[in-house]
Amino acid sequence: MNNGRIPKISFRNAEKTFYSSSGESHTALTAGNLDVYKGEFLCLVGPSGCGKSTAINLMAGFEQPTGGSVLIDGEPVLEPHPDRIMIFQDYGLFPWKTALDNVMFGLRCRGIKEVDAKKTALAALESVNLTAEAKRHPHELSGGMKQRVALARALAVEPGVLFMDEPFAALDAFTRLRLQDELLDIRKKRQITVIFVTHDLDEAIYLGDRVVVMAANPGRFEDIITVDLPYPRDRTEQSFDHYRKKLFHAFNLVHNSERKHSNTQQVTASL
Ligand SMILES: Nc1ncnc2c1ncn2[C@@H]1O[C@H](COP(=O)(O)OP(=O)(O)O)[C@@H](O)[C@H]1O
Ligand SMILES: [Mg+2]
Numbered sequence: 001m002n003n004g005r006i007p008k009i010s011f012r013n014a015e016k017t018f019y020s021s022s023g024e025s026h027t028a029l030t031a032g033n034l035d036v037y038k039g040e041f042l043c044l045v046g047p048s049g050c051g052k053s054t055a056i057n058l059m060a061g062f063e064q065p066t067g068g069s070v071l072i073d074g075e076p077v078l079e080p081h082p083d084r085i086m087i088f089q090d091y092g093l094f095p096w097k098t099a100l101d102n103v104m105f106g107l108r109c110r111g112i113k114e115v116d117a118k119k120t121a122l123a124a125l126e127s128v129n130l131t132a133e134a135k136r137h138p139h140e141l142s143g144g145m146k147q148r149v150a151l152a153r154a155l156a157v158e159p160g161v162l163f164m165d166e167p168f169a170a171l172d173a174f175t176r177l178r179l180q181d182e183l184l185d186i187r188k189k190r191q192i193t194v195i196f197v198t199h200d201l202d203e204a205i206y207l208g209d210r211v212v213v214m215a216a217n218p219g220r221f222e223d224i225i226t227v228d229l230p231y232p233r234d235r236t237e238q239s240f241d242h243y244r245k246k247l248f249h250a251f252n253l254v255h256n257s258e259r260k261h262s263n264t265q266q267v268t269a270s271l
Pocket of ligand 1: 028
């Protein structure tokens, strides 16, 4: 049910099959439908290889579907767009540039005047608590700080959509929790649609308005869980545990069906 909300991103029977040079094919994502609403924080969770990155790359325009379509604001996504920014696990910073220059890079690319670019970049660094680190290079920063720079660089250009592919996966648990809160703070202040890929179920429940459960072999959207808890959420509350159980349940079903599927294959193979 969309409650009258506007879909920002829509999968319309979108699928992705990769073909190798030897002619073999592998369907990373089977035809599926999904609507992401404007301003929504949507998490994609699932085991490795279930097509999470494929799905987010289709939305970001890094890949094209081999069937169906992916629409943003009703238009097929044909290529990356300056209003949509991707943040990866490995930060993607230029090692030879300072934090400030990394953040200014996207602004300079947009032809923004140097003085304005600097002002905006400093404000973006401040919003992720990195004012003191503006002059440092990436090798002088911790993993958490580097990911904050990447976040500041993304936010500086005020994107309408933020794609995040396991952005906190390389960080230690405490840094990760802090960055989750910072991300929610940022989201509270801006009208931004966030697509966040993770394989951490707690992270998905803590952050997402909805959580899309994906399954592998073949990669697909299996289930959608609406997390009906106000922000900020409390991981120690029973209501949070309710969603934890719900997600585990969803994954047990997925695993059971995979086991059943492989059992069936074994039985068939032995016939
Ligand atoms: N460029 C590619 N060429 C061939 N196969 C790919 C390519 N990208 C991904 N795949 C395959 O598609 C499946 C889904 O990959 P991916 O979307 O990266 O999964 P996830 O992000 O959930 O781990 C995997 O089996 C992967 O090996
Ligand atoms: Mg991935």
